[in-house]
Amino acid sequence: MTFRAPVRDIAFALNVAGHGDLAKASFPELDEATIAAVLDAAGAFTTDVLAPLNRIGDQQGASHRDGKVTAAPGFAEAYRAFAEQGWNSLSAEPEHGGQGLPKAMELAVFEMVHAANMAFGLCPMLTQAAIEALTLHGDERQKRLVLPKLVSGEWTGTMNLTEPQAGTDLAALTTRAEPDGKGGYKLYGQKIFITWGDHDAADNICHLVLARLPDAPPGVKGISLFLATKRLVKDDGSLGEANALWPASIEHKLGIHASPTCVMMFDGAQAELVGEVNQGLAHMFVMMNAARLQVGVEGVGIAERAFQQALAYAQDRTQGKSAWTGASPAPIFDHPDVRRTLMLMKARIEAARGICFMTGVLADHARLAPTPEARASAKARQELLTPIAKAWSTDMGVEVASMGVQIHGGMGFIEETGAAQHYRDARIAPIYEGANGIQALDLAGRKLGMADGAVMDALCAEMAMTAEALTERADLTEAGRRLAEGVRALEAATDWLLANRGTDSAAGATPYLKLAGDVIGGFVLARQALAAAGSDDPWMQARLPLLRLYGAQVLAGAGGLAAAVTQGAAELEAVGAEALGG
Secondary structure (H helix, E strand, O other), X not given: OOOOOOHHHHHHHHHHOOHHHHHHHHOOOOOHXXXXXXXXXXXXXXXXXXXXXHHHHHXXXXXXXXXXXXXXXXXXXXXXXXXXXXXXXXXXXXXXXXXXXXXXXXXXXXXXXXXXXXXHHHHHHHHHHHHXXXXXXXXXXXXXXXXXXXXXXXXXXXXXXXXXXXXXXXXXXXXXXXXXXXXXXXXXXXXXXXXXXXXXXXXXXXXXXXXXXXXXXXXXXXXXXXXXXXXXXXXXXXEEEEOXXXXXXXXXXXXXXXXXXXXXXXEEEEEEEEOOOOOHHHHHHHHHHHHHHHHHHHHHHHHHHHHHHHHHHHHHOEOOOOOOOOOOOOEHXXXXXXXXXXXXXHHHHHHHHHHHHXXXXXHHHHHHOOOXXXXXXXXXXXXXXXXXXXXXXXXXXXHHHHHHHHHHHHHHHOHHHOHHHHHHHHOOOOOXXXXXXXXXXXXXXXXXXXXXXXXXXXXXXXXXXXXXXXXXXXXXXXXXXXXXXXXXXXXXXXXXXXXXXXXXXXHOHHHHHHHHHHHHHHHHHHHXXXXXXXXXXXXXXXXXXXXXXXXXHOHHHHHXXXXXXXXXXXXXXXXXXXXXXX
């Protein structure tokens, strides 16, 4: 169960995603040595401090007693070390105490955090989302008193959206906010599934809560966003008495046991409005979009952890005869199907990592590019890629973790090896922060409709050019052909969706997202292979067979996925629940 932060893989993927060019253009003080030093230090911290707590957190978890939550053993101390070393403040604005580094670098660091200890990583991940929301929509008092404490990590943040009757459909939420007559509000209601909703790792917890004012219009147009802290914050920044909010319980879950998922009660909790009245959902989407990209990276991280363990086990476990040397007994790594599985795991991880980092680099360009046109172009592609980064990467995380269990065989089904934990932990990522089916609907609906499909068209044209570049090398010609076929399938599916809106589009949304992720993942691996071509370093040379394998085993299926996209909804309408149930 040993773990080593994949610093070299991450640095290479960042560079191919364009981070080096970004740094030169917008972060001139961020040279290669500094980037390397940050990644090396993050790798050391996650490997030495966070990874050893992963198994303890799974076995013992967080605990709830007398209305308070205690973090899993070692987690509070690890969190304080995390904050003290500055990992919480990487991309935050310097005016609020942040380091002002690129968002892409923060994603790279957090991939290592999630790989080392996914349950731990959820706490600072939600804090990052709260930082973004208050940076954009907080008032002067919130930015002066609350935001610096979140940036430093002295306080943590949460999102409070879901209620028992209101999950994806937030129009059904009933938590209410009543004016207190003093310029503030009091919150009443219950929220569920609140990640790190209570704990003893930080001095205060800042809850961003969706609620309705008494005169609010119905539906999502009547939702406002409020800030309610666990302990009240005085005007001088010191902490006052406990607020009227508390965790009623923590959920018993399939995985991420060390992440306290709380049922939160608000009974007259003092709160402040964040942003504008009845604009809460729009303001909260700032948090959700930030968290969605982070969850995509989380999928990459848990897949990396599962892959490392599977690779180590395949080299240690001996069984049968080697297919290449004839030695017996041989490590199961020498069985063709086991090696194929491991290479496919690796290829999928690198593809998802590249998609997430590419999206992070675009987020930085959307803020910092020198012209309005360049910023708008980067923003549009970032928005297109975000649901793919979240959904495709987290589905990949589950698949790779499952493949890791399979490589362990029967021992993978035994809890003591730890392979099962990765599978259990991975399974939540396709569900929270916008279930993957919702991400697919967002992609097939709103995102494809941007500029009448021109954003996806531009990406497809760029991918087609990369496919052509592959065919200029004899050792990558077949991979280039596979990528070109995948791009054509994606273009055809895109055109069909744009011409068939409504129920038919919704029916094809999930296979469309998978198709888009598969093809864009191939594009990422193609760029990596071209960057590595000509190197005599075996580590770099491995990028070429990874692309070729991905082309034959993933991109080859693009035509079938396109057929699934364009089937429409008629067959779904034809079969009711009674027929399915017999």
